[in-house]
Amino acid sequence: MKSLKKKRRIQILIAAGLALVVAVVLIGYGFRDGINLYRSPSQLAETTPDPDEYFQLGGLVKEGSITATEGVAFDFVITDGVAEVPVSYVGRDPAPDLFTEGQGTIAKGYFREGRFQADDLLAKHDETYMPKEVMDTLKETGVYQDPNS
Known part of the structure; x- marks a missing residue:
């Protein structure tokens, strides 16, 4: 039972990390011409x-x-x-x-x-x-x- 909770936490942390990376990439792409x-x-x-x-x-x-x-x-x-x-x-x-x-x-x-x-x-x-x-x-x-x- 504990190993299932542990796997779920790891999956959530990985998903949050990927979402953060995607957000940073999209923000950087959006500002590439906007920062003069x-x-x-x-x-x-x-x-x-x-x-x-x-x-x-x-x-x-x-x-x-x-x-x-x-x-x-x-x-x-x-x-x-x-x-x-x-x-x-x-x-x-x-x-x-x-x-x-x-x-x-x-x-x-x-x-x-x-x-x-x-x-x-x-x-x-x-x-x-x-x-x-x-x-x-x-x-x-x-x-x-x-x-x-």
């Missing part, structure tokens, strides 16, 4: 990421750097006042209306062969907004200027 790390141009200059790593690059669009290529594709430079990163945007949509030179932006994509290849752009949604990550980066480098002052 943010980097500034200075951080990118310090450590080059793997070419297959999808992440967010944020900073200011450098004055005079936007050059149209064809269709919705164009090139520009993101800077944090210390380092600059050339960006090629090839997305499905045109640039956001408020995407302009000297303004904060976040590009999502891959860093390959010395150039950031963006497939999505986030820009401010009003005259004074700047993404928190970009603002923090610019404050660290001493470039940030409060638009309300």
Whole structure:
């Protein structure tokens, strides 16, 4: 009788362990594209990421750097006042209306062969907004200027 209870407990523990492993694998699979790390141009200059790593690059669009290529594709430079990163945007949509030179932006994509290849752009949604990550980066480098002052 005791050996039957012992077998049942072992079976329950094995089933619970397998369920835990399956849950962890499914959560990891679900987050594989959902976890996008943010980097500034200075951080990118310090450590080059793997070419297959999808992440967010944020900073200011450098004055005079936007050059149209064809269709919705164009090139520009993101800077944090210390380092600059050339960006090629090839997305499905045109640039956001408020995407302009000297303004904060976040590009999502891959860093390959010395150039950031963006497939999505986030820009401010009003005259004074700047993404928190970009603002923090610019404050660290001493470039940030409060638009309300």
